[in-house]
Amino acid sequence: MNALQRIxxxxxxxxxxxxAKKWVxxxxxxxxxxxxxxxxxxxxxxxTLLTAEIKKTMWVVGVLIGQSVFVHLIAIxxxxxxxxxxxxxxxxxxxxxxxxxxxxxxxxxFLGGFLLLSFVEVITTIAGxxxxxxxxxxxxxxxxxPLIFVAVVxxxxxxxxxxxxxxxxxxxSTLAMMMSxxxxxxxxxxxxxxxxxxxxxxxxxxxLLPTWSATALPTSLAADLMxxxxxxxxTTPIGNVASAAIIIAVYTVIFVLIAYVRFVKSDVTKKTG
Amino acid sequence: xxxxxxxVSNLTKHYGNFKALxxxxxxVDKGWVYGYLGPNGAGKTTTIRTLLGLLKPDQGEVQIAGxxxxxxxxxxxxxxxxxxxLPTLQTFFTAEQLLDFMGKMFGFSAQERKERxxxxxxxxxLKGWGDKKIGKYSKGMVQRLSVALALIGDPMVxxxxxxxxxxxxxxxxxxxxxxxxxxxxxxxVFISSHLLDEVQRICTHVGMINRGxxxxxGLIEQVLEAFTQQWVIEVELEGVTKExxxxxxxLDYVEDVNVEGNKIRxxxxxxxxxxxxxSSEIFKRKGVLLSLNLHKITLEDxxxxxxxxxx
Numbered sequence: 001m002n003a004l005q006r007i008x009x010x011x012x013x014x015x016x017x018x019x020a021k022k023w024v025x026x027x028x029x030x031x032x033x034x035x036x037x038x039x040x041x042x043x044x045x046x047x048t049l050l051t052a053e054i055k056k057t058m059w060v061v062g063v064l065i066g067q068s069v070f071v072h073l074i075a076i077x078x079x080x081x082x083x084x085x086x087x088x089x090x091x092x093x094x095x096x097x098x099x100x101x102x103x104x105x106x107x108x109x110f111l112g113g114f115l116l117l118s119f120v121e122v123i124t125t126i127a128g129x130x131x132x133x134x135x136x137x138x139x140x141x142x143x144x145x146p147l148i149f150v151a152v153v154x155x156x157x158x159x160x161x162x163x164x165x166x167x168x169x170x171x172x173s174t175l176a177m178m179m180s181x182x183x184x185x186x187x188x189x190x191x192x193x194x195x196x197x198x199x200x201x202x203x204x205x206x207x208l209l210p211t212w213s214a215t216a217l218p219t220s221l222a223a224d225l226m227x228x229x230x231x232x233x234x235t236t237p238i239g240n241v242a243s244a245a246i247i248i249a250v251y252t253v254i255f256v257l258i259a260y261v262r263f264v265k266s267d268v269t270k271k272t273g
Numbered sequence: 274x275x276x277x278x279x280x281v282s283n284l285t286k287h288y289g290n291f292k293a294l295x296x297x298x299x300x301v302d303k304g305w306v307y308g309y310l311g312p313n314g315a316g317k318t319t320t321i322r323t324l325l326g327l328l329k330p331d332q333g334e335v336q337i338a339g340x341x342x343x344x345x346x347x348x349x350x351x352x353x354x355x356x357x358x359l360p361t362l363q364t365f366f367t368a369e370q371l372l373d374f375m376g377k378m379f380g381f382s383a384q385e386r387k388e389r390x391x392x393x394x395x396x397x398x399l400k401g402w403g404d405k406k407i408g409k410y411s412k413g414m415v416q417r418l419s420v421a422l423a424l425i426g427d428p429m430v431x432x433x434x435x436x437x438x439x440x441x442x443x444x445x446x447x448x449x450x451x452x453x454x455x456x457x458x459x460x461x462v463f464i465s466s467h468l469l470d471e472v473q474r475i476c477t478h479v480g481m482i483n484r485g486x487x488x489x490x491g492l493i494e495q496v497l498e499a500f501t502q503q504w505v506i507e508v509e510l511e512g513v514t515k516e517x518x519x520x521x522x523x524l525d526y527v528e529d530v531n532v533e534g535n536k537i538r539x540x541x542x543x544x545x546x547x548x549x550x551x552s553s554e555i556f557k558r559k560g561v562l563l564s565l566n567l568h569k570i571t572l573e574d575x576x577x578x579x580x581x582x583x584x
Contacts, residue, residue, distance in 0.1 A: 001378075001379075001380030005380075006347075006378065009374070009377045009378055012374075013374060016365070016366075017363070017365065020365035089361055089363075090357075090360075090361035091361060091362065091363055093322070093325075093327060093355075093357050094355075094357065094360065094362065094363075094422065096325075096326075096327055096346075097325045097326075097327065097350060097353070097355040097357075098350060098375060098378040098379070098426075099346060099347045099348075099349075099350040099351040099378060099379065099426075100346065100347065100350075100378060101346055101347060102346075266329075267322075267327065267328045267329055268322070268327040268328070270322075
C-alpha cells in the first residue's frame with residue numbers, strides 16, 4: 001500500500017465522518033433554500049428590477065448567491081471538526097496507531113474536508129443553474145459555469161484552512177469554529193469600513209483582509225469574464241482577480257503550514273472532550 | 274541481525290514539569306506475554322503511547338522490531354495491533370464498517386477483509402452484531418470490538434492497555450485464553466495492567482513501573498524469587514502497644530513491621546521459622562496473643578514491596 005492509497009483511505013473516512021453529522025446536511029439544505037429565495041423574489045419583481053439582459057445571466061446569481069456567507073460558514077463548520085473531533089472523542093489514538101504517517105493522515109483529513117466542500121458546491125452550482133433556467137428561461141455564457149465554480153471552490157480554501165489550522169492548534173472544535181467565525185465577521189466589518197474610506201491606503205489594506213479575497217474572487221472573475229452589468233447586485237466590491245487569488249493562496253499556505261507543523265511536531269493528545 | 278520485538282531504552286518523558294517516565298528501559302522478545310504492571314498514573318499508558326509513536330520521547334528511544342515508530346510508523350505499526358484503555362470508537366460506523374476501514378489501512382483486499390471481519394467478530398464474541406452501529410454497543414462490547422480492531426492487521430505484536438477493564442468475568446476469561454493462544458502462535462503480547470491476578474495468570478514476563486521508574490523487569494518466577502526471600506509472620510493480639518511494636522522492630526532478624534488494627538505483620542530477614550522467638554518477645558511485653566501464622570509473601574506482597582523499594 002503506497003502513500004497515496006493511505007491518504008485516500010483517510011479521505012474516504014473524513015467524508016463519512018462529516019456526513020454522519022446531521023448539521024452538515026442541514027447546512028446544505030439551508031444553503032439550497034437560501035439560493036432559491038432570490039429567484040422567487042426576482043421572478044415576482046422581474047418587470048421593474050431586471051432587464052432582459054440581466055435575466056439571461058441570472059445563473060450567476062444562482063452560483064454566487066451563497067458565496068458571500070454560506071459557503072464560508074460551511075467551510076468553517078467542516079474544517080472546525082476535522083482534526084479536533086478526533087482528539088475530543090479519543091479516536092485519534094486508534095487512527096494514528098495504524099500504519100500511516102502523520103503527514104499522510106493530515107493530508108487525507110485536509111483533502112477529505114475540502115473535497116466534501118467542493119461536492120457541496122457542485123450541488124449548489126447545479127441547483128443555481130437549474131433555478132435560473134426554470135425562472136428566467138435560456139441563459140447566456142453558460143460555458144463559464146465550470147470556471148466560476150472553480151473560483152468559488154478556490155475561495156473556500158481560505159476559511160476552510162483557517163479553521164482547519166485552529167482545529168489542530170486548539171484541538172477544540174467549537175473554539176476553532178468560533179475563532180474562525182469571529183475573524184470572518186471582524187474582517188467583513190473592518191474591511192467594509194476601510195473600503196469606504198477616501199484614502200487609497202485604507203482601501204488597499206481592506207483588500208488584504210481575509211474576507212475580501214475570499215468573497216471577491218468569484219464575483220470579480222464573473223465580472224471580468226462576462227462584463228456583467230448587474231454583478232454589483234450580487235455581493236462584494238469588484239477587484240483584481242489575480243491579487244485575490246494570490247492573497248487566498250498566501251493565507252492558505254500559511255494556515256496549512258502551521259497546522260502541519262503543529263501536528264507533526266507535537267504529541268497526539270488523549271481524549272479531550 | 275534479529276531485534277527484540279519491543280525495545281525501550283532509557284525512555285524519559287515529561288508533561289510540563291511532571292516527569293511521567295524516568296529512564297525506563299526493557300525489552301520484549303518474540304512469543305512473550307509481557308505484563309506491564311503498575312498502579313494508576315505510574316506511566317504505563319505513556320510508555321505504550323510512546324511505543325506507538327503517539328508521544329515524542331524527551332530522551333531515549335523505542336523500537337518495534339528494530340524500527341523507530343516515530344520515524345517510520347508505516348513499517349513499525351504494520352506489525353502492531355493496539356487496543357487502548359477504555360476505547361472510544363467511531364460511533365457512526367457499524368463494527369463491520371470500522372473493521373473494514375481499518376483493514377484497508379493494512380492494505381488487505383476486499384475479499385480478505387470480508388473473511389477476516391467475520392472471523393474476528395466470532396473470535397471476540399460479537400457474532401450477529403457486525404451490522405449494528407457502534408453507538409448502540411455497551412462498554413464491554415466496545416472493548417471486545419477494540420480487541421478485534423487490534424487483530425485486524427494480523428499483527429506480530431499485540432499491545433493491550435488495560436484490556437479487561439469494564440468487561441464481565443466471562444469476557445475476561447475469554448480474553449485471557451485468547452492472549453495465551455496468540456502467544457502460542459508465536460505472537461508477542463504486551464499487556465499493561467494494574468491487576469496482579471491478571472498478570473500472574475497469563476504473563477510469562479513482567480515489568481513493574483511506579484512513578485515513572487522501572488522497579489522490576491524479568492520472569493514472573495524471578496519477581497517472586499527476588500521479593501520472597503523473607504518469610505512473614507502475622508500475629509493478632511488483643512491489643513497492640515507501641516512497646517511491642519518497637520521491641521519487634523529492634524530484633525536482628527526482623528526486616529519490617531507493619532501494624533493494622535490488632536494485627537502485626539512481621540517480615541523476616543531470613544527464611545526461618547521464628548514464631549517461637551516472636552511469641553516470647555510479645556509475652557515479654559505483656560501482649561495477649563490471639564493467633565500467629567507464618568507464610569511466604571504472595572505476588573501481591575512482592576509487587577507492593579517492589580513499588581515501595583522503587584520510591
